[in-house]
Amino acid sequence: MNIGVIGCGYWGPNLIRNFNAMDNTTVVAVADKRKERLEFISKQFPSIKTLTTEANEILQSPKIDAIVIATPVSTHFPLGMEALAHGKHLLLEKPFTATVEQAEKLIEEAEKRNLRLMVDHTFIYTGAVQTIKKYIDNGDLGELYYFDSVRVNLGLFQHDVNVIWDLAPHDVSIMDYLLERKPKAISATGMAHFDSSIENIAYISTYYENNLLGHIHVNWLAPVKVRKTLISGSKKMIIYDDMEPSEKVKVYDKGVDIIKDKEQIYDMRVQYRTGDMIAPQIDLTEALKKISQEFYDAINENRDSLTDGKAGLRVVQILEAANKSIKANGKVIEL
Template identity: 40%
Template sequence: MLNPALSITVASEPVEARTVGIAVVGLGYWGPNLLRVLGDNLDAEVRWLCDLDTERLARYRRRHPDARVTTRMDRVLADPSVDAVIIATPVHTHYVLAAQALAAGKHVFVEKPLAQSSDLADDLAALARENGRILMCGHTFLYSPPVRAVKRMIEAGTLGDIFFISSSRVNLGLHQRDVSVIWDLGPHDFSILLYWLSELPTSVRAVGRDSIVKGIADVAFVTMTFASGIVVNVELSWLAPSKLRRTVLVGSERMVIYDDGAPEPVRVFDRGVVYKDPETFGEYHLSYRSGDVISPRIESYEPLSLELADFVKAIQNGDPMDFHTTIARSVVRIVEAADRSLKAGGREVSLDHADITRQLTVRRELAAV
């Protein structure tokens, strides 16, 4: 059953054909990437830069002389020429900043994860709905060409029934001060899985360790089960000798390796095992199929650029972006459950998504490539 939240429309007047005024809040590691991409978007104009760090403000003001700078969010929100606020601050600040912006009637793009708890994420979604504003979360991988290529293969049935998925997202650093590796890196894999499978996990287990900073897990192994029978394992770590972003999908017809950043990021293996029913009790036969390996051509563009272009376009067209809000809320639920399991020594945590929707049936074409 579809959740009503998936079928609402934005009440505000579309601001079609006019430039969207933007404020960027948070200019640390990630914010400048958002700023750079916005600089190339002809439909958007950066009107404010906001950060608590005045040195950073001074640095980016030189590159964006037309934008005003401030350490105070209330000054940004009081400006009627600001249509939308883009938030790239630490996770624990997301809720307050996004809630203030939505309450002031601004559209909001907030970096992943949407908020530091599922209650707060749900609250933001409700606030966006009440105010008729877009709430989008920066799940950049939903705009990644290889991720989309795999999605098309899954939808076309190329893999057959998916049995399981195994993923590694590891590198050395960057250690976050306020959140565990599950909150930092997990949203990437969890959002990709929700997008690919259009299904939410029913249970989550996680084990991990705070190897370096006490109380902040820097390695975690997260296992998820889905009602369809698919099982998933995700390894997340800031402690690894080299960077690896690799996902293996094993299906009844084919297997796929998605290796982000590799020269051939998607490889499709016509490999598998065929089980033949026993003719007499106990005499089953297995035959192993080892066919071609294909590396499909993958489009080339910057996901971040397309993601922000989609946000700006949605503001112009009055598109509520419900698909994104749903994914973002579900991601926070999974992260929260994994964190809870980790703290309980790997105990299984059941997930109840009844208030969102069991299946992500909204199949919105994300954006024209």
């Protein structure tokens, strides 16, 4: 399968490396507006013969079966639509699109043409998230109470999108995948500093049925890098720390039991459970390797991928609502 990649700044080269490493796919062409990036690609991957500053050359090439787009989010929709219009299967970087409307249009276009449309929600393909998913699906955590995620570091300040569009797609996509339900409502607060209108810190709350609460904290102005998620249920709790080299997931047999006294119905006793902690073995295969394989398999088997356009849309719905809420000082936005 011949792959064309558009955008080879920071992230694109990782996609090129993984698609080139696979037996069934070859990156035959790369486009980037910046010549220096193409020179870098020519040194790293000398087998790629077509290197162009014109994305159209790739979008229109009859030799190319599928296109991978790793450009800034504002370009995802126009480039993606063009790729689909030329009959190419499409893998788009996160965030899928800049608006819900764009996401819906891409999905419609791909369906009309029976083309595969996928989004790179990288973390879904990590061993850590796959392990957590198994615990939740097996019912090991019991009834879910909350999902609480922190993703903070110093920089990289973006010029075109705020911290929500930059960092939160990761947490929102993980939350969407693990919880498998849509929030009823969202509220968010955020702040822009340095005479800019682009928020560099934000807190997003998502409200679900049955008292399940989601919370995401993203920040470009933190002294240290933190990537930590807490998931709590009635039976067990999980801490997922992506900065840990090996024991990324820890499952705690901890919680509280409420004992209601039958004689005095208003008397509630809280009993704390503190059992063992286990750190399950997790698969450390690079997520992008699995994404490349999934994209190829979905095309080959003519099926939806694990992170298809609809997954991209669900995440964009939350990001868009969070941004609306920030502009309205934290107003609750019903979904």
